[in-house]
Amino acid sequence: MAKNRQKKGRPAQQVRWSPDEVRAIIREGNYATLVAVAERLGPALKQNELSTSQIRNVFGEVRRLQSRYDPNRLHMLRPRLAYMAARSPSQGGKILRDVLTRAILEVFEGQPAEGEQRERFERLVDFFEAILAYHKAAGGK
Numbered sequence: 054m055a056k057n058r059q060k061k062g063r064p065a066q067q068v069r070w071s072p073d074e075v076r077a078i079i080r081e082g083n084y085a086t087l088v089a090v091a092e093r094l095g096p097a098l099k100q101n102e103l104s105t106s107q108i109r110n111v112f113g114e115v116r117r118l119q120s121r122y123d124p125n126r127l128h129m130l131r132p133r134l135a136y137m138a139a140r141s142p143s144q145g146g147k148i149l150r151d152v153l154t155r156a157i158l159e160v161f162e163g164q165p166a167e168g169e170q171r172e173r174f175e176r177l178v179d180f181f182e183a184i185l186a187y188h189k190a191a192g193g194k
Contacts, residue, residue: 068097068148072155078180079159079173087180094152095187103145105193108185111137111153119178122171124161131157149184156180 070090077083078090098108111133118126131154138150160173 068093070094070152075152075155076159076162079156079176080162082172082176084179087176087183090152091180091183091187094148094184095189095193096191098145098149098184098188099191099193101145101148102143103141103149103188103193105185105189107137107141107146108149108188108193111149112181112185115178115181118174122174124170127157127160127174152184153177153181 070093074086074090078087111130114126114130114133118130134150134153138146141147156177160170160177165173
């Protein structure tokens with residue numbers, strides 16, 4: 054029996070986002086793109102049956118990093134995302150892993166100065182928060 058089968062016969066929703074969009078969000082601070090991508094991702098994660106608690110497990114760590122930023126702990130978020138995606142019975146975990154892994158890589162891309170790195174991280178937090186908000190607005194549980 055297929056483990057990744059969707060409930061109620063609904064097909065998995067494919068969501069389109071590009072590394073260029075994530076780069077514009079994280080490195081350039083393009084908030085119009087941030088909202089547009091989050092608006093697509095949130096409902097797609099809900100339709101792909103990613104639960105709010107699965108998202109919040111990772112988001113909680115991001116919030117802790119926000120109060121006490123540590124680049125090494127941000128790097129360690131990538132394995133946590135991989136674990137969450139592997140345990141997720143749906144495609145939602147894999148979608149979130151892919152987009153947030155790209156965002157984390159953009160925080161460190163080009164070896165920015167500490168201040169710039171922190172600004173990029175704050176944009177990552179804003180992006181993740183927007184994804185979570187649109188997921189909840191779409192009825193995510």
